[in-house]
Amino acid sequence: YLNDDMIFYNPIKKDRFFKDGKPVDFISTSLVKRGRLFQFLKGKKIWIDSLNNNLNLINSSKDIKQLENEFLSDSSYSLTDKINNFISKNILGKVFWIGHWHHPQPYLKSTLIEVHEKFSAQMASSSSNRFRKSDDYTHYLFRYWHLMSGAFYPKKCNDDYIKNICGVEDAKQAVKDLTGNRKVNFFCLNDDENMDSQDEFTVLN
Incomplete structure (x- = not known):
């Protein structure tokens, strides 16, 4: 999945996106909740609301405490990533925020099907909106699902x-x-x- 403003700049091999039959991805949690205080300071944005909606669904269905450390502390992660992931798993027991790269996002068809079956009502409601609304969901719902499921190959590519x-x-x-x-x-x-x-x-x- 990629937006229309993304340009492929160099030749790229398949294993940049998929390895061992899984999407290459990373978990980089944040301890700062993008709630009312955050939006009061930074300004209210529908995009932030939509990502929070994704997280609320994931937190109610997937437990970060079940993830093995290999997904939370890969050698490609920064020290900050590893610390935040440790706190999210072992102290908070949920995810306040997940970091993103603005680049093409790999998904498995099986993930799209599984998420659609699980959240078909929410996705149908969101798809019926002609323009973005605060009760929307985004495609990152698929990403959060495979991250919290451990259905990805952990690697953070800063490219x-x-x-x-x-x-x-x-x-x-x-x-x-x-x-x-x-x-x-x-x-x-x-x-x-x-x-x-x-x-x-x-x-x-």
Whole structure:
């Protein structure tokens, strides 16, 4: 699964996405709940509401305490990831937040089927919304399910590049960062609401 703003930058082998018949993925939990206080400080966003809806379903159905440590402390994870995952499993017993990379997301068809059978009513309700609403769910429901099920190959790949383009200098910096960069497999360049009309014209032309 990938959004229309993601670009494949380098040749990529199959085992970047799937290994041993499982999607390559990682668990990076956070101890900060994106609740009312968080949204008061950061601003309310429907996307955050939707991800919280996903987590509420997963926390009610899957128990992080059942996951083996190999999924929570792989050598590719940062020390912060390992500590947060340990606390989430052994102290909190649930997940407040799961980190994401903005790059193509591998899934198994079996996961899509299993989640749809489990949460068909919620998915049907969300799909009926023409525009995003606070009671939505996102495709990350599938991801959270295979993470909490241990149905993934643990590896955290830091191989993406994301930059918001606010003007000409940002565009030039992105070109500089990406030119000849063999570590970046995917990149995403987004326009920004702070871009003024003159900069927009210059960048596009």
